[in-house]
Amino acid sequence: MESRVRLIVIISLSVFCWFGPTVGVAPPAVECYGVGNTDCKAYSYQGLFSDRNECRAAKVVYPTTEQEVIAAVADGVKNGLKMRVISKGSHSLPSLVCPGGNGAGMFISTRDYKGIAVNTGPGTPTATVEAGVMLKAFMDEASRHGLTFPHMPYWGGLSISGILGTGAHGSGIWGKGSSMYEYVKEIRLVVPASEEDGYAKVINLVAGVDDEILNAARLSLGVLGVISTVTLELQPMFKRSFSLVEKSDVDLETQVALNAEQNEFGDITWYPAQKLAVYRLDNRVPVVTTGEGVNKYIHLQPLPAALFEAARLSEEVDETSGDGQAKCMRATAQVSALNLMGHGFTNNGTHFTGYPVVGFQNSIATSGTCEDTTIPSLMCVWDRRHKGVLSFEEGFTVSFSNIPAFIRDVKALVALNPESLCGIGLYAGILMRHIKKSRSAYLGPIEDGVELDIVYYRSRDPHVPRLYQDVTEEIEQMLLFKYNARPHWGKSQVVGFVTTKDMYPELPRFLKVKNQLDPQGLFSNDWTDSVLNVDGAAANLQKFGPHCALDGQCICTEDIHCAPEKGYFCQAGRIYTEARVCRKVSNVNETSFAYLTHDADSCVDPWCSLSIL
Ligand SMILES: Cc1cc2nc3c(=O)[nH]c(=O)nc-3n(C[C@H](O)[C@H](O)[C@H](O)COP(=O)(O)OP(=O)(O)OC[C@H]3O[C@@H](n4cnc5c(N)ncnc54)[C@H](O)[C@@H]3O)c2cc1C
Ligand SMILES: *[C@@H]1O[C@H](CO)[C@@H](O)[C@H](O)[C@H]1NC(C)=O
Numbered sequence: 062m063e064s065r066v067r068l069i070v071i072i073s074l075s076v077f078c079w080f081g082p083t084v085g086v087a088p089p090a091v092e093c094y095g096v097g098n099t100d101c102k103a104y105s106y107q108g109l110f111s112d113r114n115e116c117r118a119a120k121v122v123y124p125t126t127e128q129e130v131i132a133a134v135a136d137g138v139k140n141g142l143k144m145r146v147i148s149k150g151s152h153s154l155p156s157l158v159c160p161g162g163n164g165a166g167m168f169i170s171t172r173d174y175k176g177i178a179v180n181t182g183p184g185t186p187t188a189t190v191e192a193g194v195m196l197k198a199f200m201d202e203a204s205r206h207g208l209t210f211p212h213m214p215y216w217g218g219l220s221i222s223g224i225l226g227t228g229a230h231g232s233g234i235w236g237k238g239s240s241m242y243e244y245v246k247e248i249r250l251v252v253p254a255s256e257e258d259g260y261a262k263v264i265n266l267v268a269g270v271d272d273e274i275l276n277a278a279r280l281s282l283g284v285l286g287v288i289s290t291v292t293l294e295l296q297p298m299f300k301r302s303f304s305l306v307e308k309s310d311v312d313l314e315t316q317v318a319l320n321a322e323q324n325e326f327g328d329i330t331w332y333p334a335q336k337l338a339v340y341r342l343d344n345r346v347p348v349v350t351t352g353e354g355v356n357k358y359i360h361l362q363p364l365p366a367a368l369f370e371a372a373r374l375s376e377e378v379d380e381t382s383g384d385g386q387a388k389c390m391r392a393t394a395q396v397s398a399l400n401l402m403g404h405g406f407t408n409n410g411t412h413f414t415g416y417p418v419v420g421f422q423n424s425i426a427t428s429g430t431c432e433d434t435t436i437p438s439l440m441c442v443w444d445r446r447h448k449g450v451l452s453f454e455e456g457f458t459v460s461f462s463n464i465p466a467f468i469r470d471v472k473a474l475v476a477l478n479p480e481s482l483c484g485i486g487l488y489a490g491i492l493m494r495h496i497k498k499s500r501s502a503y504l505g506p507i508e509d510g511v512e513l514d515i516v517y518y519r520s521r522d523p524h525v526p527r528l529y530q531d532v533t534e535e536i537e538q539m540l541l542f543k544y545n546a547r548p549h550w551g552k553s554q555v556v557g558f559v560t561t562k563d564m565y566p567e568l569p570r571f572l573k574v575k576n577q578l579d580p581q582g583l584f585s586n587d588w589t590d591s592v593l594n595v596d597g598a599a600a601n602l603q604k605f606g607p608h609c610a611l612d613g614q615c616i617c618t619e620d621i622h623c624a625p626e627k628g629y630f631c632q633a634g635r636i637y638t639e640a641r642v643c644r645k646v647s648n649v650n651e652t653s654f655a656y657l658t659h660d661a662d663s664c665v666d667p668w669c670s671l672s673i674l
């Protein structure tokens with residue numbers, strides 16, 4: 062095992078050293094088929110939105126100034142067009158960015174609207190960013206002024222206004238917590254207006270003054286209008302020192318809350334099938350501490366597209382042949398390789414020599430962007446130009462009080478059939494990040510807890526069941542109904558939102574602001590209406606029909622929602638028996654599964670070795 066793992070590590074490290082920091086140009090989120098930016102379609106970063114609907118609009122505009130944003134909104138209002146804002150990268154999976162209106166609407170893209178102004182004081186330093194500014198650019202610009210920002214998503218290619226749009230976050234419950242919207246001081250919002258006011262106007266929302274509206278705009282799903290600029294509060298630059306410590310998951314139940322208490326920036330990656338937990342011990346240290354670490358977290362780095370395609374191919378082979386053991390083998394090898402190589406973190410920008418990694422906040426908090434390249438064959442794993450990954454990406458927040466019982470339930474599922482959860486080990490395990498109850502946003506978390514990111518295989522063909530889909534479905538329904546988990550607004554499959562309408566006590570306040578600012582609902586679409594339950598639209602969320610449960614479009618109530626012709630029937634959950642899941646019941650004898658441990662030496666086929674990355 063050792064030699065094989067070492068070989069893999071060497072291969073992957075040499076990929077890094079060879080290509081250094083260059084990265085692949087991502088494809089545009091909006092592509093137009095008519096003249097002058099008309100007849101357009103938008104894509105998620107994976108190519109598909111969670112509902113698989115076509116995301117069309119009659120046109121796209123690319124404002125570069127606030128005046129141009131106002132002009133775009135005025136044009137939309139005057140002509141009664143449905144409008145949605147879309148970022149340069151379109152990194153949300155639900156079809157949030159689609160204007161609806163049968164393709165007659167308008168995309169307002171923030172791609173070219175990206176100025177940053179840092180205000181160094183007196184008073185709290187701040188940065189005012191235009192809507193399209195990317196997280197990485199924001200962090201780098203603040204650092205040029207000796208300033209920084211505490212919490213953010215782990216990847217720098219997201220736009221600041223898109224992050225606010227879905228309430229995106231990092232990890233930590235100290236102070237104001239890890240959601241970016243908590244640090245907003247001011248938002249300039251462009252909203253519909255009357256004909257006398259020229260059909261569009263800017264409202265400037267200041268924290269402490271306009272909270273009734275600002276607390277809706279902090280996390281708005283884009284239904285209030287267009288965020289023009291955001292002013293965020295900054296801090297003096299600091300460094301962080303962190304270690305990733307791999308341990309058995311035997312006491313994970315009690316370790317979660319401790320990790321949150323003891324680490325300003327802690328997190329945990331759990332590999333339930335491997336019975337492993339990787340604890341991130343991560344705190345701030347003074348700027349004088351030695352260390353020039355840089356976050357090159359491997360799952361978010363560009364690599365040769367052929368690797369992703371090979372990995373996909375081997376997973377498709379396992380899916381077709383029903384070979385869960387092969388997934389276990391690869392997942393185990395992959396986890397070992399990643400741990401050995403420090404998951405891509407470097408101590409000095411190029412090499413990983415061991416923990417702790419110490420570095421400036423802007424270099425550690427978030428990784429590069431997959432933009433600006435010279436080597437087109439290098440792409441990020443989610444790039445839709447290659448035939449690599451297509452995955453479901455679940456993001457659910459569970460309160461600290463519920464997390465121990467949830468962990469026990471998942472362990473019980475593993476005990477019933479260890480290989481059923483190997484698949485998620487191929488997608489970086491279950492990432493657990495600490496989230497604080499919102500002090501401000503109406504649509505923010507309602508309790509302190511942990512956001513679980515669970516990523517797994519999605520078939521390109523929605524009519525094909527996936528291996529052990531009953532287990533991921535059971536976990537999802539357990540989260541929703543037994544543990545009152547809250548889906549991340551920018552992730553999760555359609556059924557992840559079935560309970561959302563009852564989840565937010567402040568939803569009526571949010572909807573009141575929405576009605577006040579956009580009474581015609583020009584900035585709303587079918588998806589936002591159903592997740593916000595506008596006029597009872599939550600009833601339209603699930604799309605029942607043959608095979609709907611295979612692709613996360615419904616929770617099965619009848620066998621036809623699964624794939625009875627392939628042996629998948631709508632059955633009760635095994636641990637959470639209220640769940641209704643699609644399970645293959647022909648010739649599966651649960652009790653006959655023995656737990657086998659796997660290592661990289663049992664990787665016999667070339668796809669297996671390649672896909673260990
Ligand atoms: C590789 C990767 C890593 C990620 N890491 C994390 C993470 O660490 N933590 C986390 O919480 N999430 C994470 N996410 C999810 C991500 O943060 C959200 O999906 C985020 O909303 C995407 O931002 P975007 O700029 O692509 O916005 P989009 O997907 O384009 O838009 C998101 C929403 O915001 C609205 N919006 C965008 N701009 C404006 C504006 N100017 N005015 C009004 N509305 C606007 C859009 O209409 C839409 O509703 C990750 C996603 C990917 C692909
Ligand atoms: C980083 O450290 C490695 C090993 O200690 C060294 O070989 C390399 O040159 C260093 N890189 C930089 C940029 O200092």
Ligand SMILES: *[C@@H]1O[C@H](CO)[C@@H](O)[C@H](O)[C@H]1NC(C)=O
Nearest residue numbers: 647648649650651652653654
């Ligand atoms: C399932 O496996 C157990 C243990 O090997 C065996 O006793 C039982 O008969 C099997 N059941 C079926 C239906 O094959």
